[in-house]
Amino acid sequence: MFKIRKAKEEQPTAPGQVKIKKKSRVPGVMITQYVEVLPDGMSTPDFTRKPIALTIQEGKMAFFRAIVTGNPTPVVTWMRNNGEINEERYKFTFDSISGEHQLQMPDVCADQADTYKCYARNEFGKAVVTVTLNVIEVGYKKSKAMKESRTEEKKLEIDEQFWELLLSADKREYESICAQYGVTDFRWLLKKLNEKKLEREQEQEKVVEKLCNLKPIELKPSGAAEFELEMSLKDPKSKIFLFKDGVMIPFDAEAEVKHGLKRVGKKFVFSINGVNPEDAGLYQVEIDGVKIFSTELKIPDVDFLVKIQDVKAEEREDAVFQCVLSHPTKKICWMGKNNPVEHRDKYDVTVSDDMLIHTLVVKDCLLLDKGIYSAVAGLKSCSAWLIVENNKDPSMVGKKKKFSLKLQDSKSCTLETSPSFSVPLKMHQSPQRYECYMSCAVTGNPRPHVIWYKNNVSLNTNTNYYITNTCGVCSMLILNVGPKDSGDYTVVAENYMGRVECSTKLDVKGKKKKN
Numbered sequence: 159m160f161k162i163r164k165a166k167e168e169q170p171t172a173p174g175q176v177k178i179k180k181k182s183r184v185p186g187v188m189i190t191q192y193v194e195v196l197p198d199g200m201s202t203p204d205f206t207r208k209p210i211a212l213t214i215q216e217g218k219m220a221f222f223r224a225i226v227t228g229n230p231t232p233v234v235t236w237m238r239n240n241g242e243i244n245e246e247r248y249k250f251t252f253d254s255i256s257g258e259h260q261l262q263m264p265d266v267c268a269d270q271a272d273t274y275k276c277y278a279r280n281e282f283g284k285a286v287v288t289v290t291l292n293v294i295e296v297g298y299k300k301s302k303a304m305k306e307s308r309t310e311e312k313k314l315e316i317d318e319q320f321w322e323l324l325l326s327a328d329k330r331e332y333e334s335i336c337a338q339y340g341v342t343d344f345r346w347l348l349k350k351l352n353e354k355k356l357e358r359e360q361e362q363e364k365v366v367e368k369l370c371n372l373k374p375i376e377l378k379p380s381g382a383a384e385f386e387l388e389m390s391l392k393d394p395k396s397k398i399f400l401f402k403d404g405v406m407i408p409f410d411a412e413a414e415v416k417h418g419l420k421r422v423g424k425k426f427v428f429s430i431n432g433v434n435p436e437d438a439g440l441y442q443v444e445i446d447g448v449k450i451f452s453t454e455l456k457i458p459d460v461d462f463l464v465k466i467q468d469v470k471a472e473e474r475e476d477a478v479f480q481c482v483l484s485h486p487t488k489k490i491c492w493m494g495k496n497n498p499v500e501h502r503d504k505y506d507v508t509v510s511d512d513m514l515i516h517t518l519v520v521k522d523c524l525l526l527d528k529g530i531y532s533a534v535a536g537l538k539s540c541s542a543w544l545i546v547e548n549n550k551d552p553s554m555v556g557k558k559k560k561f562s563l564k565l566q567d568s569k570s571c572t573l574e575t576s577p578s579f580s581v582p583l584k585m586h587q588s589p590q591r592y593e594c595y596m597s598c599a600v601t602g603n604p605r606p607h608v609i610w611y612k613n614n615v616s617l618n619t620n621t622n623y624y625i626t627n628t629c630g631v632c633s634m635l636i637l638n639v640g641p642k643d644s645g646d647y648t649v650v651a652e653n654y655m656g657r658v659e660c661s662t663k664l665d666v667k668g669k670k671k672k673n
Contacts, residue, residue, distance in 0.1 A: 181403040182285065183439060184208050185319050185339055191283040202283035203228035207258070209276055211340035213292040219590065220266040222289060224259045224276050232278035232285070234259045239273040253667070256587060260667075268293045289340070319440055322452040324351055325358055326372055358449070365445045367392055368424075375441060375453040377433065379491050379498065379534045385441065385453050386427040396446050400428060403439040433457070433537065458536040460485045463581055463599050463631060465540035466518075466533050472547045477520040479542060481533045482599070482631050486513035494520075495529040515629055520544060576656030577602035580630075583649060583662035588639045590666060597633040598649055598660060606651035608632050613645045641666055 180189040180202065187205045196202070209222035226232050236243055236250070247270070249262040263270055271293040278285045320339045327335060332347075341347055362369060367390040375385035400409050400417060409417035409428070420427045430437055435457055443451045464482035471477040483490070492499040492507060499518065501507040506519035516535075520527055528546040532539055581599035588594040600606055608627050610617040617623045617634070624635040632651075636643055648661040 180283075181405075181439075183403075187285055187287055189283060189285045193282055196282060199229060200282055201227070201229045203232035203278035203280055203285040205276075205278065205285055205287055208287045209261075209274070209289040211290045211292075211342070213294065213342075214266060215294045216268055217265055219262065219264050220270075220291060220293075221260050221262040221589065222274065222276065222291075223589070224278075224287070225257050226259070226278040226285070228278065228280050228282075228285075230280045232280045235277045235279070236261045237275045237277065239275075241269070241272060251667075253587065260589075263291075266291075266293055268295045319452075319454075321351070321354055322440065322442065322449070323454055325355060326452045327374070331374075361448050362450060365392055365396055365448050366390060366450065369450065371425075372451055375430075375455045377455075377457070377491075377536065379493050379532070379539070381431075381433055381537075383430040383433050383437070383455055384427055385451075386425060387443070387451050388424045389426065389450070390424055391445070393446075398426075399444045401442040401444065402437075430455070435537070458485070458487060460487055460535045461538050462533070462535065462540050463514075464629060466531065466542040468543045468545065470545045470547065471520075471523045473523060473525065475523055477523050477527075477544050477546075479518040479520075479531055479533070479544075480629065481516050481540065482629050483514050483516065483535055487516075487535055488513055490516050491534040492518045493532040493534065494527075495531075499531075510628065512626070512628070512633075514631060573603055574655055575601070575603050577606040577651035577653055577658045579649075579651070579658060579660050582660045583647070585662055587665045587667060588636075588643075590640055592639050594636040594639045594643070594664065595633065596647065596662065596664075597631060599631050600649075600651040600658075601630055602651065602653050602655065604653045604655075605630075606653045609650045609652075610634055611648040611650065612643075614648075639664075639666055 176192065176194055178191040178194070180191055182189050182204050184205050184207075187208055189202055189204060191202050204227050205224060206227055207223065207225035209224050212220055212222070214220045222236075224234065226234060234252075236248075243261075247263065247267075249260075249264065251260045251262060252258070253260075259276075261274070261276070271291055273288060273290050276287045276289070320335070320341070323335050324332065336342070336344070336347065369387065369389045371386070371388040373386045375383055377383050398419070400407055400419075407417055409415070409419050416431055418429045418431065420429070426443075428441070428443070433455075438455050438457045440452060440454050442449060442453075461484045462481055463484050464480075466479040466481045469477045469479060479492075481490075487509075489509070492505075494505075499505050499507070504521060506517075506521065508517045508519075509515065516533065518531065518533070520531075523544070523546045525546050525548060528544050530541050531544055532541040577600055579598055579600055581597075583596060583598045586594055586596060600608060610623070610625055610632075618625060622636070624637070626633050632649060634647075644664055644666040646661055646663055648659055650657065650659045652658075
């Protein structure tokens with residue numbers, strides 16, 4: 159039987175070994191480094207995917223998932239606060255392809271509800287994540303279980319970064335921040351937050367007279383990022399410090415360097431020039447050692463599956479730019495002739511329900527509207543020309559002309575093409591009871607007819623699969639993956655010019671073995 163120590167116990171520190179606390183890019187991860195200077199090419203353990211808090215009904219399968227990095231490769235272990243982890247009730251798995259570690263609990267019981275810790279260790283340090291499992295008992299025990307689950311959640315160790323973000327955030331952002339850190343007990347949260355706000359305001363009163371108009375960090379189309387605030391300093395000679403992930407970074411109030419500060423009256427604007435993925439993290443402003451403002455820079459991992467194309471329109475016509483993204487994104491930045499474009503009388507900015515297709519409509523085009531238009535998503539962008547042709551018919555002045563296309567009878571042209579996959583299907587692995595999302599991109603003219611197959615059986619009329627085909631992006635969503643969903647999946651695209659297909663395999667993890 160595999161037994162472990164309780165989570166609160168720590169391994170003894172070797173003679174001469176140091177303990178240096180480090181910040182992780184993943185919220186909620188605590189890293190301890192055992193050496194003062196890491197050798198070249200070596201690194202302390204860290205989590206790229208951390209386990210998340212779980213509330214599940216008794217009798218179902220519960221599992222925590224984690225992906226770790228580090229050189230040498232860290233050893234992953236699991237612990238719980240009260241009780242032991244043994245091989246009879248727990249199963250440890252590792253997927254060498256995805257690098258994912260799992261702690262599985264088949265037929266989970268109420269006595270397994272606890273605070274768990276996942277450790278990643280190598281010779282240079284360790285990383286640890288704390289996570290809570292709440293088990294809802296069936297029948298008359300349900301109310302008792304829910305009460306205990308709320309008590310357990312309050313015991314959960316929450317990263318200090320969570321509180322720093324909440325203290326500076328607008329109330330409308332509370333829900334998304336709580337979801338990011340797995341906090342669901344909002345009554346306890348608000349009580350604790352009010353206590354911390356009172357403490358923070360008392361500290362800030364020592365160095366500032368007034369603090370307002372806090373604007374979180376935002377990526378700009380120019381490739382920079384900015385955040386700003388307004389404040390009145392009690393002492394004009396007070397020193398302002400900027401920190402990233404707890405490390406002080408230099409900035410210049412005059413020169414154009416990586417980190418800059420512009421001050422106009424009571425308004426302070428902090429900038430990060432030439433943003434790249436390494437700039438993601440928590441930024442904090444301190445004055446004479448007192449924390450004033452915290453904001454997190456997130457860089458979305460998104461790209462363009464379909465970029466915007468050049469558009470030609472006559473005067474008084476509407477011009478439409480459209481792009482398709484690789485990941486759902488609530489909002490992207492549109493630019494017209496190097497100026498931001500917003501949804502108003504002149505422009506319509508829309509996004510599809512799945513947040514993949516983004517559209518800009520330039521209404522009632524005039525000659526002055528011609529130029530280069532751009533779509534910016536994260537660090538990626540694409541551009542295209544709007545060409546506005548002069549309407550030479552005087553009778554049409556002041557009227558919107560309907561679009562028409564005339565071809566000479568003596569000439570013929572065709573834009574017809576056979577189907578092809580610009581983005582093929584990818585291999586998928588999914589645990590049971592999770593969602594699985596497959597997608598590919600197909601082109602062709604006329605628009606191809608697309609059919610999904612599983613093991614050579616058509617799925618287009620199967621209500622267990624949610625299938626969409628928007629702007630050439632073909633997607634299928636399986637809401638609750640089970641063993642029966644394992645198999646070979648094929649997408650067939652066909653028009654009268656030709657036929658093409660691509661296939662993938664779905665491997666469902668955690669399938670029960672037959673006796």
